[in-house]
Amino acid sequence: MKTKLQNNVAITVIRVIAALVVLILAFLLGDILISGIPHISWHFLTAASQSFTSGGGIGVQLFNSIYLLILTLIISFPISLGAGIFLSEYAPKNIFTATVRMAIEVLSSLPSVVVGLFGFLLFVVQMDMGFSILSGAIALTFFNLPLLTRNIEESLRAVPDLQREAGLSLGLSKWKTVTKIILPEALPGIVTGVVLGAGRVFGEAAALIYTAGQSATNINFGNWNPFNSTSPLNLMRPAETLAVHIWKINSEGVMPDAAAVSAGSSAVLIIAVLIFNFSARVIGNQLYRKLTATK
Numbered sequence: 001m002k003t004k005l006q007n008n009v010a011i012t013v014i015r016v017i018a019a020l021v022v023l024i025l026a027f028l029l030g031d032i033l034i035s036g037i038p039h040i041s042w043h044f045l046t047a048a049s050q051s052f053t054s055g056g057g058i059g060v061q062l063f064n065s066i067y068l069l070i071l072t073l074i075i076s077f078p079i080s081l082g083a084g085i086f087l088s089e090y091a092p093k094n095i096f097t098a099t100v101r102m103a104i105e106v107l108s109s110l111p112s113v114v115v116g117l118f119g120f121l122l123f124v125v126q127m128d129m130g131f132s133i134l135s136g137a138i139a140l141t142f143f144n145l146p147l148l149t150r151n152i153e154e155s156l157r158a159v160p161d162l163q164r165e166a167g168l169s170l171g172l173s174k175w176k177t178v179t180k181i182i183l184p185e186a187l188p189g190i191v192t193g194v195v196l197g198a199g200r201v202f203g204e205a206a207a208l209i210y211t212a213g214q215s216a217t218n219i220n221f222g223n224w225n226p227f228n229s230t231s232p233l234n235l236m237r238p239a240e241t242l243a244v245h246i247w248k249i250n251s252e253g254v255m256p257d258a259a260a261v262s263a264g265s266s267a268v269l270i271i272a273v274l275i276f277n278f279s280a281r282v283i284g285n286q287l288y289r290k291l292t293a294t295k
Contacts (some may be wrong), residue, residue, distance in 0.1 A: 036267025084152025136212030151193030199276030213238035
């Protein structure tokens with residue numbers, strides 16, 4: 001009887017803690033969305049920001065955030081995929097592999113502001129790249145690389161060894177087995193991790209303050225020549241992202257409607273992150289059903 005009572009008490013405490021976590025999250029999201037959604041409009045999403053007058057939008061900052069995210073994934077995903085395959089399928093148990101794993105653990109635990117300061121000293125100052133989209137993308141790659149590598153490795157390790165043995169028994173090479181059997185099986189988990197990592201990168205601010213900069217230059221969306229300084233695709237221009245824009249408004253915003261712009265920007269950022277999270281679940285489940293032929 002005493003054991004049963006202890007079990008019931010433990011289960012009740014766990015449920016209360018879980019409910020408390022959900023309530024805190026719901027309160028935070030609800031407060032941000034309720035105060036910010038009324039300020040969102042098509043003009044707000046597409047117009048340029050204003051410094052001293054009201055009525056500005058977040059069009060440039062939103063584009064910069066999406067552009068930086070795409071560049072970061074282009075740089076970090078191939079590296080993470082190769083590292084994940086090596087650690088899961090090829091890495092022997094020696095000091096080199098242990099060093100790689102330790103490096104991944106250390107990088108994943110670094111605060112984003114430290115990554116930003118490192119990027120500022122190396123890319124902005126030493127390599128003379130200045131505050132630019134490219135500096136920000138490389139800094140975000142350092143930020144995203146360990147988490148993405150770990151996700152890919154765990155997704156590959158989750159594939160049963162019977163799959164590997166079946167491929168090798170058919171005469172396939174190790175590489176063919178990995179690319180034709182293991183990777184397709186692990187694809188849902190990998191895609192889920194990529195989408196969740198994208199949401200985390202999209203909302204990053206501290207690392208970009210010191211690398212991509214805090215200014216949104218006047219860009220011409222009619223000029224898509226990446227070598228032109230006014231082009232949206234120019235890699236060497238400063239690029240204030242949406243998260244940095246929110247921080248800047250709340251710290252030194254001088255426009256009359258700073259509170260409304262901050263609330264609307266925060267709501268857009270939260271909605272984007274929620275879309276990333278829900279998309280990860282939907283895409284992962286659909287890929288799993290397609291690859292495993294389950295309903």
